[in-house]
Amino acid sequence: MPLNLDPNITNPDEFYDELIRAHEGLTKDQSDAYNARLILVLCNEIGDRDVLRAALEAAK
């Protein structure tokens, strides 16, 4: 399964709003740590090592 770089999120504005809200009240350090945990949770959901490798590349 190749990395999907086409739009795939339903109701993107609502998602974005939720993402930003998740950081409400956090300090910069707390936000960074939260982001790191979030990335790891999402990576686990993906699982496929080839896809993860492609994602690491795409985000550069």
Added chain:
Amino acid sequence: MVAVRYETTFKLYPYEKVAAQDLPPARHPVVIAGGGPVGLALALDLGQKGTPVLVLDDHDGAGQGSRAICFAKRTLDVANRLGASGPMVEKGVVWNVGKVFHGDGKLFDFNLSPEDGHRNPAFINLQQPYFERYLVDAIRVAQADGVPIELRGRNQVSGLTVHDTYSTLDVDTPDGIYQIEADYLIACDGARSPLRDMMGLSFDGRVFEDNFLIADVKMKADFPTERWFWFEPPFEGAGQSALLHKQPDDIWRIDFQLGWDIDREKELDPERIRTRVDAMLSSQSGSIPDYELEWTSIYTFQCRRMKTFRHGPVLFAGDSAHQVSPFGARGANSGVQDADNLGWKLDLVLKGIAPETLLDSYATEREHGADENILNSSRATDFMTPKTEVSRTFRDAVLTLASKHPFARPLVNSGRLSVPCSYDGFALFGEDALNGPPISRPSAPCVDASYQDGFLLDHLGGQFTILAFGGPAPASVSAEGVGTKIVHVTEPNEQMRARYLGDAPQAIYLIRPDQHVVARWPNYDADAIKTAIKTAIGKGA
């Protein structure tokens, strides 16, 4: 004496003294205070339904400058129903190509290719004074046919007493003050609404506030008909975002988002404006095209709404009831939806067909509409003007990724264009026994489709309609004094199948006068339709 607060572009309803000024107060079923886009659309709708309406405006025409420039499809569909959309679409500019920039760099282009089977484009760019003029032109045509609309220019509502079932208004004119009474008074008197102040009502829920420097620029040379939007424009003093948009008459509209704390005087200095405009216009070609500054203004807004739009016999519509940011062109467009929602309800109440509580549904439905607009406006603003470090990090990440990967582009938010509101779950809508496509579910506005030599919406008009796709011809149904028009599409085309039928071979829709779907069924059932009509006029169980 009526003060002149602004210059007008078009004189549309010059002052004329009327006999009523020397007589005891006359009672009118509906008085509309304010002849902007909302007041005019409402007047046209009510008049065409046969309800007499008087419009009072403290000026004699449309104000100067472009102001609202982007008119959405739903507004054009409403204007089409009112017989006013032809010249709007003809004069308006339709654009397809947009470019999004971040700082010095271009992120991506997009091309909005129009979908088939719609009379009106997704939106047109048109200066607001033209929009108002074409509405007044349609009112003049209607008046010649005996439609009971009266416009009185330079008539300023200067005093107001609200009683239980009517209001008394002081009206100031160049010949002095006179009084009138109104069963229903509709305050369409704009964001600063003097009527709201006279009633001591607050304008709550300030979500955010901002200033926009707006310039209408007349270009003498060719310049592309495209929409250019910048996040963090690189031009000196250009603010948080900038927008360039084409209007008719070779005029381009430029908006600079300046933020809240600004020196208005300094920002309006033509030299300073020219410096920014030069930088923007030359940013892609390297050379400054020949242009003139036609109109400049600083537009200050707050994003907020009144707690409730109905106060007994006084109802608020348009900017007087709610204000949003210009991102997404929701100001004038949402106000026209207010008028569209209120017109038929007021008409049925005044004719004694519907209970006056039907007017409460205007308030609840359109308060919901305003909340949706404020939510969209807030999200766009949060994206454009990140409030925290982490939201800026995400915003910049989205922009960077969007230049490389299509997935991030839907997250880029430079304003979501006004789309019509649906009223899911509200009391006036009936059953979805068809389970058809979600786009035409009960409470949604009808979608257009090609039909015969024209379009489906042309056939619906402004009354309750039974719209049948396929199947046998339905018989008209009336309930509680409300009759129905029949539109029977014997052979639904592909667009109708996709938009109204889904897998069903046939369907019956009940449509209300503002062309929102009340209920839908797989088969004709007169009793079910009667029940739905009762529900739709607020007489349901």
